[in-house]
Amino acid sequence: MLDGGGDLLLAGHGRYVGPGGESTFRTHGKTRLAYHYYDADDDGTPKLGLNELRWRAGWPVFK
Incomplete structure (x- = not known):
């Protein structure tokens, strides 16, 4: 991923800082x-x- 692999699924924006620890x-x-x-x-x-x-x-895609 450090060399450009992978896709970002969840990013912080506005009030939502440092999202992580995902589970489904x-x-x-x-x-x-x-x-x-x-x-x-x-x-x-x-x-x-x-x-x-x-x-x-x-x-996966967000609704």
């Missing part, structure tokens, strides 16, 4: 991505993020 799980027929981030609008308080994932040609 399936519930009610949907795949979810769970991760932590630091909330820049709340003095850096760590929080949990959840996003629905869909799959396109075998690769």
Whole structure:
């Protein structure tokens, strides 16, 4: 990855700083991505993020 391989799945933006620690799980027929981030609008308080994932040609994409 240091030499240009791989793709970025989740990046920080705005109030969402340092997202990481991703895990996936399936519930009610949907795949979810769970991760932590630091909330820049709340003095850096760590929080949990959840996003629905869909799959396109075998690769995850955010809904």
